[in-house]
Amino acid sequence: MRQILLVLMIGLLPRLADAEEIALDAALEALEASNEDWQILSERIAQARARRREAVAQLLPQLSAGASLSYNGSEVVAGDRVVRREFDRSVSGSASVTLFDGAAYPEISQASRSLEATQLDVRWQQRTLRFEVERTFFELAAAQRDLAIAAQTVELRQAYVDRATALEASGIALPLDVARATVQRLEAQQALLEADTRTGVAANSLALLLGREPDAELRAAPTAATPAPPAAVSPPGQRSDLAAGLKLIDAARALESARWWALAPRLDLRSDARYGLPSFSAPDGITWSITLGATWLLYDGGARYARLHAAQSQLREVGLRQTQQERVARADLANALRRWRTAHQAIAVAEQQVKVAREAYDMTVARAESGLATSIEVTESSDQLFRAESTLSSAQLAADVAAATFRYLNEAS
Numbered sequence: 329m330r331q332i333l334l335v336l337m338i339g340l341l342p343r344l345a346d347a348e349e350i351a352l353d354a355a356l357e358a359l360e361a362s363n364e365d366w367q368i369l370s371e372r373i374a375q376a377r378a379r380r381r382e383a384v385a386q387l388l389p390q391l392s393a394g395a396s397l398s399y400n401g402s403e404v405v406a407g408d409r410v411v412r413r414e415f416d417r418s419v420s421g422s423a424s425v426t427l428f429d430g431a432a433y434p435e436i437s438q439a440s441r442s443l444e445a446t447q448l449d450v451r452w453q454q455r456t457l458r459f460e461v462e463r464t465f466f467e468l469a470a471a472q473r474d475l476a477i478a479a480q481t482v483e484l485r486q487a488y489v490d491r492a493t494a495l496e497a498s499g500i501a502l503p504l505d506v507a508r509a510t511v512q513r514l515e516a517q518q519a520l521l522e523a524d525t526r527t528g529v530a531a532n533s534l535a536l537l538l539g540r541e542p543d544a545e546l547r548a549a550p551t552a553a554t555p556a557p558p559a560a561v562s563p564p565g566q567r568s569d570l571a572a573g574l575k576l577i578d579a580a581r582a583l584e585s586a587r588w589w590a591l592a593p594r595l596d597l598r599s600d601a602r603y604g605l606p607s608f609s610a611p612d613g614i615t616w617s618i619t620l621g622a623t624w625l626l627y628d629g630g631a632r633y634a635r636l637h638a639a640q641s642q643l644r645e646v647g648l649r650q651t652q653q654e655r656v657a658r659a660d661l662a663n664a665l666r667r668w669r670t671a672h673q674a675i676a677v678a679e680q681q682v683k684v685a686r687e688a689y690d691m692t693v694a695r696a697e698s699g700l701a702t703s704i705e706v707t708e709s710s711d712q713l714f715r716a717e718s719t720l721s722s723a724q725l726a727a728d729v730a731a732a733t734f735r736y737l738n739e740a741s
Contacts, residue, residue: 351549352465355538359461362539366457369450376439376446383439387432389425396420410607418604418613426596430589438582445575452568452739459736461537463729468530469548470725475527477717478520481710484689485513488706491697505703512707516714554675554727557668557734567739570657573650580643587636593624657737664734671727678720685709685716 350358360366397417404412426432489509496506528544535543601616625632692709695701 347545347547348543349547349549350534352462352551355461355465355534356458358538358540359457363457363537364539366454369453373443373447373450376443380436380439380443383432383436387426387429387436389423391421391423393421394419409611410605413605413607416605416607418602420600420602422598422600424596424598426594428593428595430592430594431586434582434586434589438579438586441575441579441582445572445579448568448572448575452572455568455736455739457537459732461534462732462736464530464534464537465548466725466728466732468527468534468546469551469728470721471523471527471530472547473721473724474718475520475523477714477721478516478523481714481717482513482516482520484713485509485516485710488693488710489513491693492703495697502703508703508707512710519714551728554672554724554731557665557672557731567657567737570650570654573646573653576646577643577650580639580646584636584639584643587632587639590632590635593622596621596623661734661737664730664737668727668730668734671723671730674723675720675727678716678723681716682713682720685713689713 395418398415400412400414400416403410403414489506492506492509496503531544531546532542534548535541535546598619598621599617600619602610602614604610604613606613689706689709689712692701692706696703696706
């Protein structure tokens with residue numbers, strides 16, 4: 329059994345020594361530099377900006393040019409003038425501008441509000457990614473603590489196995505004491521293997537968030553103790569996701585206005601010019617025209633009214649969703665603060681539990697060596713120490729995650 333323990337510890341220690349340690353600030357910098365999701369969010373802003381540019385373009389002058397070569401089969405001549413040439417070639421150009429399109433202006437406003445909403449939403453999604461890195465970092469740190477606790481527990485229980493074996497050889501302890509100590513040692517070894525697996529999984533998760541290949545050897549650098557939670561918090565009125573929701577309401581309102589203005593006529597001004605071979609209708613080969621046109625769609629089967637009703641429904645939907653999100657945001661922030669306070673108090677209790685459990689274990693082992701305590705008492709004391717240390721690690725993780733969650737949700741802070 330001792331050989332198994334040695335093989336297990338020898339396999340873990342070199343990995344811990346060669347592991348790459350990364351601080352939380354460095355992890356957040358690596359997120360911005362290498363994470364694909366972070367870069368995809370930047371592309372969303374570029375796409376929204378292009379859509380606004382497209383909306384603005386419909387009110388700007390439109391210029392076009394063209395060239396043509398025609399074969400008409402035969403040439404038509406009237407006197408000394410050519411009515412139609414057999415081969416006709418020309419170049420042309422046109423310019424047009426929309427003088428009035430009632431729907432275009434609200435559509436531009438809708439595109440602008442959508443761009444602002446996208447920028448705010450991207451900021452929130454980037455904040456979410458940073459929170460994911462923080463949470464995964466703290467989970468890795470907790471897994472490392474559990475790994476250290478499990479390794480220390482294995483050493484303690486192996487030391488007790490050695491003591492029980494020596495006492496058995498001296499006739500002070502029973503073989504049953506050695507068996508119980510060995511079972512405890514094996515349980516600690518199993519816990520060590522499980523803690524090592526959790527550490528590797530957390531390290532892989534953090535590496536993926538940082539845009540790296542899975543790296544089970546990555547380790548979280550020590551961080552400062554979690555501060556105490558604040559006494560009170562202001563409502564989360566400045567959060568980017570909630571501000572983005574307000575912009576979406578403005579965009580939906582502008583879209584509804586555009587659907588109303590789509591019922592009005594449209595006014596355009598167009599100029600065309602053509603230069604080709606001289607003909608009966610164009611002795612000098614040049615023709616041009618200026619056209620002022622008004623277009624009013626009188627009936628389209630009700631499609632415009634359907635689009636209007638859909639826009640009105642969308643406006644009501646985003647308004648209801650915004651109200652719901654604001655209420656959920658307040659509840660989430662209050663819950664995060666409550667969890668932070670509870671975890672902060674739990675750390676103090678768990679630290680006291682570890683102190684008492686360690687003293688109790690040392691006294692129980694000393695009494696057992698003097699024949700005043702049974703192996704069952706040593707086993708129970710060892711379990712209490714292991715549970716107390718694990719509880720403290722869990723409380724520290726809960727406090728770290730709760731504090732990070734509170735900072736994430738309370739963007740105005």
